Amino acid sequence: MITDPQKYFYVCDGKVLKDLVDMLAALREIDDETFAHHVNSEKNDFYNWTRDVLKDAPLAKKLSMTIDRAEMIAAVESREKVVSKNHKKKAVISQIQEAIASG
Amino acid sequence: MANAKVYGVIALKGGVGKTTLVVNLGSSLARDFQKKVLLIDANFSTPHLGLHLGLVNPKHNLHQVLNNEYPAYEAIYQHPLGFHILPGSLVPLPGDPLVLKEKIDPLRQIYDVILIDSSPSLNDEMYATMMASDELLVVSSPDYPTLSSTLHAVTVARKKNAPIRGIILNKVRKKKFELTAREISKAANIEVLASLPDDVKVLAALAEMTPVVEHTPNHEVSQLYKKLAASLIDETYRPPRMFKRARQSLSKIGKMLSKPEAGEPHEIA
Ligand SMILES: Nc1ncnc2c1ncn2[C@@H]1O[C@H](COP(=O)(O)OP(=O)(O)OP(=O)(O)O)[C@@H](O)[C@H]1O
Ligand SMILES: [Mg+2]
Numbered sequence: 001m002i003t004d005p006q007k008y009f010y011v012c013d014g015k016v017l018k019d020l021v022d023m024l025a026a027l028r029e030i031d032d033e034t035f036a037h038h039v040n041s042e043k044n045d046f047y048n049w050t051r052d053v054l055k056d057a058p059l060a061k062k063l064s065m066t067i068d069r070a071e072m073i074a075a076v077e078s079r080e081k082v083v084s085k086n087h088k089k090k091a092v093i094s095q096i097q098e099a100i101a102s103g
Numbered sequence: 104m105a106n107a108k109v110y111g112v113i114a115l116k117g118g119v120g121k122t123t124l125v126v127n128l129g130s131s132l133a134r135d136f137q138k139k140v141l142l143i144d145a146n147f148s149t150p151h152l153g154l155h156l157g158l159v160n161p162k163h164n165l166h167q168v169l170n171n172e173y174p175a176y177e178a179i180y181q182h183p184l185g186f187h188i189l190p191g192s193l194v195p196l197p198g199d200p201l202v203l204k205e206k207i208d209p210l211r212q213i214y215d216v217i218l219i220d221s222s223p224s225l226n227d228e229m230y231a232t233m234m235a236s237d238e239l240l241v242v243s244s245p246d247y248p249t250l251s252s253t254l255h256a257v258t259v260a261r262k263k264n265a266p267i268r269g270i271i272l273n274k275v276r277k278k279k280f281e282l283t284a285r286e287i288s289k290a291a292n293i294e295v296l297a298s299l300p301d302d303v304k305v306l307a308a309l310a311e312m313t314p315v316v317e318h319t320p321n322h323e324v325s326q327l328y329k330k331l332a333a334s335l336i337d338e339t340y341r342p343p344r345m346f347k348r349a350r351q352s353l354s355k356i357g358k359m360l361s362k363p364e365a366g367e368p369h370e371i372a
Binding site: 089092093096097099100101103 | 247250251254255258282286290
């Protein structure tokens, strides 16, 4: 989750994105015009933001290879699953660590 | 004169692979590296080291040693693969585990490496192994309950000032859902020395009461046990070229071991 408002992704329809979950929702919801504003033959703002702000190299690599909306959604979806599983793992591990340290 | 390094193999969880690790490291250290090795069964409540090695119901055992019936060297057995075993009584006898260290310390003179198999229970049995060892190997596997037990064991060892050499990650299935060696190492703040696969060959070897490093020496799991054995004595294991390795005669290796004082070790019937 990005906390610095300067680094948020400001979608031209007014949406503000702070993490992968927001990005996935936006990619699914925005209209074609908005999508084309951010993703076209000149640039892919979602890719740039993933690489430079989220610093998620595996996803950035996938997004660098396509400007097709469905493919982008699929890539973000599968990455989001992995990331949220890892988060959950980390949370469980730190709960175990805390319990043992305090026991 | 040898001055043994004593490794205690621990885990606060049953069935993770402590005894399996002990027999395979012991066998490899004796066979591949010509070390004088003693395996000690300090799992006093469920002493099954002998059952991994064809020594079913040892008449002489560590329980009796704890009870001052005779000194430790009189309960030592010679395994055909060249290492020695100080087994427990198959039917456990009462005794104070905490005298383990004083009973086995004299044996350091005879061996290069002593491996102690331990109990998964957090009581004097485990403390006995912690106190008698120079370094501990903590056996774990890649799931939350075992991680929790591992962190617990590590915390107890640290409180007892027992140095930990590293974690051995066992029964790894290489599945995405498993905890990784990195995650476990980071959580415990201890190096993972080896990741050993869950391999049915290990069970096949147990059914033959033989270490898998002997039963199926060229299999991945065996090669990994051998590499780990090498790293414990600061050597490098070089896998033999297929078919080139001359089968060393078992009796010859047996003879390379110096005998414990006061007589011969017992033969395994
Ligand atoms: N890498 C492996 N792959 C497959 N099976 C294994 C592996 N390691 C151990 N096992 C099997 O798991 C079972 C338990 O192993 P082992 O007896 O070594 O565990 P333990 O930690 O000593 O248990 P206890 O706490 O009861 O003494 C045995 O059947 C053994 O053959
Ligand atoms: Mg055991």
